[in-house]
Structure formats: C-alpha cells, structure tokens
Amino acid sequence: MKTAIGLQLKGLAKSYGPVEAVKGVDLSVFEGEFLTLLGPSGSGKTTILRLIAGFTLPTAGQIMLQGRDVSRMTPAERGIGMVFQHYALFPHMTVVENISYGLKMRGWPAAKRNQRAREMQELVGLHGMDKRLPRELSGGQQQRVALARALAFEPTLLLMDEPLGALDRELRIRMAGELRRIHRELGTTVVYVTHDREEAMTLSDRVAIMHLGVIDAVGTPHDLFSVPPTRFVASFFGGHNLLPAQLTRHSANGHVKVRCLDQEVDATSGSDLTGAGNVWVVIPAIAVRLGHAAASLNIEATVAETLYIGGAVQVTCEIEGMGRLLANLPVEDGLGLEVGSKIDLLVKSADLVAVAREGESGAGASQPAPSAATEEVDDLAKDI
Amino acid sequence: MLRTQIAVSTLLRWLSFALVLLLIVFLFVPVVVVVMLSFSNATVLQFPPDQFGLRQYVAFFQNQYWTSSVVKSLVIALPTALVAVLVGMPAVFAFNRTRLPFREGLELSGLTPFLLPGVAYAVALYAMYAQFHIVGTTVGLILADSVIALPFVVVIVGAAIKRVPPDLELVAMSLGASRARALIGITFRLTLPAIAAAFVLAFLAAFDEATFVNFVGGPDLVTLPKAIFDSLRLGVDPLITGIATILMALTGVTMLLAVWLRRA
Numbered sequence: 001m002k003t004a005i006g007l008q009l010k011g012l013a014k015s016y017g018p019v020e021a022v023k024g025v026d027l028s029v030f031e032g033e034f035l036t037l038l039g040p041s042g043s044g045k046t047t048i049l050r051l052i053a054g055f056t057l058p059t060a061g062q063i064m065l066q067g068r069d070v071s072r073m074t075p076a077e078r079g080i081g082m083v084f085q086h087y088a089l090f091p092h093m094t095v096v097e098n099i100s101y102g103l104k105m106r107g108w109p110a111a112k113r114n115q116r117a118r119e120m121q122e123l124v125g126l127h128g129m130d131k132r133l134p135r136e137l138s139g140g141q142q143q144r145v146a147l148a149r150a151l152a153f154e155p156t157l158l159l160m161d162e163p164l165g166a167l168d169r170e171l172r173i174r175m176a177g178e179l180r181r182i183h184r185e186l187g188t189t190v191v192y193v194t195h196d197r198e199e200a201m202t203l204s205d206r207v208a209i210m211h212l213g214v215i216d217a218v219g220t221p222h223d224l225f226s227v228p229p230t231r232f233v234a235s236f237f238g239g240h241n242l243l244p245a246q247l248t249r250h251s252a253n254g255h256v257k258v259r260c261l262d263q264e265v266d267a268t269s270g271s272d273l274t275g276a277g278n279v280w281v282v283i284p285a286i287a288v289r290l291g292h293a294a295a296s297l298n299i300e301a302t303v304a305e306t307l308y309i310g311g312a313v314q315v316t317c318e319i320e321g322m323g324r325l326l327a328n329l330p331v332e333d334g335l336g337l338e339v340g341s342k343i344d345l346l347v348k349s350a351d352l353v354a355v356a357r358e359g360e361s362g363a364g365a366s367q368p369a370p371s372a373a374t375e376e377v378d379d380l381a382k383d384i
Numbered sequence: 385m386l387r388t389q390i391a392v393s394t395l396l397r398w399l400s401f402a403l404v405l406l407l408i409v410f411l412f413v414p415v416v417v418v419v420m421l422s423f424s425n426a427t428v429l430q431f432p433p434d435q436f437g438l439r440q441y442v443a444f445f446q447n448q449y450w451t452s453s454v455v456k457s458l459v460i461a462l463p464t465a466l467v468a469v470l471v472g473m474p475a476v477f478a479f480n481r482t483r484l485p486f487r488e489g490l491e492l493s494g495l496t497p498f499l500l501p502g503v504a505y506a507v508a509l510y511a512m513y514a515q516f517h518i519v520g521t522t523v524g525l526i527l528a529d530s531v532i533a534l535p536f537v538v539v540i541v542g543a544a545i546k547r548v549p550p551d552l553e554l555v556a557m558s559l560g561a562s563r564a565r566a567l568i569g570i571t572f573r574l575t576l577p578a579i580a581a582a583f584v585l586a587f588l589a590a591f592d593e594a595t596f597v598n599f600v601g602g603p604d605l606v607t608l609p610k611a612i613f614d615s616l617r618l619g620v621d622p623l624i625t626g627i628a629t630i631l632m633a634l635t636g637v638t639m640l641l642a643v644w645l646r647r648a
Contacts, residue, residue, distance in 0.1 A: 055554050075557035082558040088551040092574060105560030153560065 039210030472537025520602025544578030
C-alpha cells in the first residue's frame, strides 16, 4: 500500500492582517494519492493550495515536499504543477506553446519539447489542435490544455483549484472521469480543491474537510459519509439530518447509547465523545424507512413535501418541535404520501451516528465564525 | 392613437438621423475644405480654388523655417512619448500589481493632466522653469509635454493590464518562470500592443502641443504648432493648408496604427 509521504503540512498558518485564513493545519498526503480539500468558500482551502504552490508565504509552519522543506522557496523552485479554475492559459500562445512552456523554462531543446507536448495531448485527449489559440477552444478543451501544461514537466505534485467549476454539469462529469483515468495512468500525487462534495466523493482517495481555517476531518469518502466524526462533516459532506440527543453511555470502541426523541437507542461514534453530554444524532436521508420497529429510532412526523427524484422519493417531514427531516424513501413507499398526512418513520440503530454538539468537547467543536475569513482577499501576485 | 404614436416615433427617428448627419457634415466639411485648399496654387486663401497644383506643398518643403520646425517637433515629441511610457509603465504596474496603499487614488491622479487648465498650468510652469533657468531648452519642453502625454499611458496600458488575469503570472511561475520572467514574458508581452498604442497617442499629443511651447519654449524653440501660430501674425499663408493636410493624414494613419496595435 501507499506509505511514502509526498506532501506534509506542519502547523501551517496564514494571516492577512487580523484575518486568520488558515490556522495551523497539519496534513500528510501520500505518494500517488488523490486528496481533496473540501470546504465552503472562505474555509481556507484555496489559501492552503496557494501556500503549497508558493504564491504566498506562510505566517507560520512548514511545507515538506518529498522530505525537503519548500516553505520559503519560489514557485519555480518547488516544481509543482497547478491547474486553475479559469484555466489561465496564455492567450497569445498556441496549444503546443502553452503545453511546452514549463519545458521551455527548464531549458528542454525544441525537438524534445514538441515530442513531449504530443504525448501530453495524447494523454488528455486533444488531437489536431497544435496551432489553435486558447480562445478558439471550448471550455473542456481549454481545461485539457491546462492539465497537459501542468503535467508536462512531470511535477511531483499536482494542485488543482476547482478545475471543473467553470464547466457545465454534463462536461463536469465527463472531465471528472478523465481526471480519474489520468491520475490512474500517471500516479501523480494530487491535491484538489473544491466546494462540491459530489466531486470530492467521486474523485478522491481521501478527503480533508476544511472549516473556518482548520481541517475538521480527514478520511476516505466512504468513512466520512458513513461515520462522520463531526457535526460539520455530517451536514456539509454527508448532507445528513441532525437531531439533538443526550449521550447516556459511551465506550471506547465507538458504541454509544443516546437518548433521542424520548427513546434510548444504540449508535456509533466516529470520534471520542468522552465527557460530552449533549450530542447530535446523525441520520442519513437514505437510511430513513417507513414503519415502526425495535432496535431503531422511531419517528412520528408530518409530510411537508414530496419530490420524485428518479429511483427514490425525497420526502421532507416535519417533526413536531424538532424541525425538518429529509427522507429518501423507496418509490413504492414515497409516491403515495399525501402532504399533511402523519407517518411513522424508523432508522435502524446501525445507521445512527452520534457527534459532539457545538461548544462541547470533541474534535468537531467549532467556534463562532469570524466572518471575514474569505479567500477572495488573497490576491497572490501581489504578495511575493 | 396607435397610428399617431407610430407616426411620431418615425418622425423622431428621421429627425435624429438628420441631426447626426448634420453633425458629421459639420465635422467633416472643414477637413474637406482644407484638403481642397491645400491643392490650390493660389497665394491667398480662396475658396473654391480656381487653379489646382502642389504650390503649398512645394513652398512648405522649400522653406527652412517650416522644415526645421517639423524636425524640432519630432525631436520634442519622440522623447516625450518615450518618457511618458517609461514613467507610466512602472506606475501602471504598481497601480495594478502591488498592494501599494492609495493605489486607486494615485491612478486617478495620473489622469489629472487631462483636467488641467493648460494656460494657467503653463504660467506656473514658466515661473518654475525661470527659477531653474531651463526656459527655452529642449529638455524643459520635453518634461512639460510629458505631463500631457502621461495620461494616455495610464489609461490605455492601465485598461490593458486589468484584462490580464494575475493568475497567468502565477501559472507561469508554477511552470518554472522567475517572477521577472513571468512579468515580462506574460504580463508585459500581453500589454505590449497597448503600450505601443499609448506611445503613438502620447507622441501625437506632444507633436500637436501648442500651449506649453509658447510659455516655456522661449523665443528660439519653434515647434510646428508654434511656427503656425507665429506665421499667423504675418497674415495667412495658404501653405498652412498643406501642413494641415499632411498632419491630418499622418494623424489618421497613426491613429489607425494605434487601433490596430491594440487589437493585435
């Protein structure tokens, strides 16, 4: 399995005046791994990417690339490939000139450059466009050129800043598939930034979830989705429902008991809940079913809205005094439901996860938001 | 009702069309008249000319008073354009690519020469130049004209650099370019057409400048606009219609050049 560490961030921090965009981040990315930094805008993910690229220097901390400290090096010295959201192709250069720019900077002879540019075009699936200018290409094609350009000089690390953000949905899905294939073929270490959880889920080996300048949690998409360690991961990454509950028993192996809706049920926990009194119970929409059963959380609710979403019915329910709950019911259960009718819902205890409630112990306890921490402020050409 | 409304709007459309046409005629008739006059052989201004010929052009090129004034104008205008570009470019880069405090205000102040009351400014300039004993010097006039030429660089190159995303420089650096190489090879390269266009317009502004030269030029610094003004005192020689035609043709060509450069 993967063992060597390709990229390591140690206590990385960046402030812009009084605004702390990144607050002491530790992260290890393995060689050949596809790691996604996922977070809402202003969470610091783009700042981290730009710190790694060397476009801005950290206020504190270190960036280790294959064991060497690159924290204070210029972008050129780091040798990291980067793909920008808006591609940033050089408008006055042809496709081939764009792709071979990095090779030219490294003093490759023309013949070798052209050879390599051809290979890269092959890799990203661009044919017969050598002499085209960027403005003569579609968005998808421009993205392929940007990718080929960033990979041509065989960087040890590839950074991607929302590279699919400017494409329409159809193309985004196709390009995501292409990215998977290219990553599989080359085995380059990739750090990918996005605010789109579907992208993060489908592309990544592991996802690091960013929130207010810190990494909230790191894990495989499946682990983070099925056993979210924090409230933020549960809601932002999983899109799960949350119900308030009290922890009544906890044990070290992750099996806990909680009191929720006046019932005591078993649940799992992805983080240490020692000392936590109030918790959230995480309920995935797909785990909700019609009915009433033992060893489950039973919920009485009123149907507020039903949406047929193809293969399932998304039912918005109202739990008295608790707020709303989303349930993705099988079509045969969901289609006949009348808005306003009362229904019995259940969630098997195996599907329940407990996370710490805000202001309590546990890794996920998040502070009140200092709202100014946006990544739009770091206009980096100006910072070096 | 509807019919009257349509009739009124049709009428208005025709009226506005006529107005625009009138404006164009008003602007272009003098041009046509001057060009026609320049090809007359008369020794006094007279329209319509009764004999066509190249007398005005021949007289212009044979008279050293005029030719040396053209040379003088070139000697002033070319360095002026160069100074404007050399001062304006770093300023534009500083306004747009640094965290310089008050950069928006500074950028705006770069445009103030457009608003300067020329004569009043020239008087002040004269007083200052007299202190430093540089009235009547070529360098003095070049510096004065640079003030007028600078805004062309600030406006045109400034607009161009705002269209170059900073990401391009960053990507060049990530691909192995040094900061300087990224700045020159990408940002500077992409603004080059605008720089050339600004140079042309700065040159034209200085070539055409008639106010400062009258104050700080002294009696001996005779540029083409000054020569024309001076000649008017002795009565109107129709050869200035020849000069006007040459100037308009050259200006037209350089303006087209500037437009073409900006588009390239």
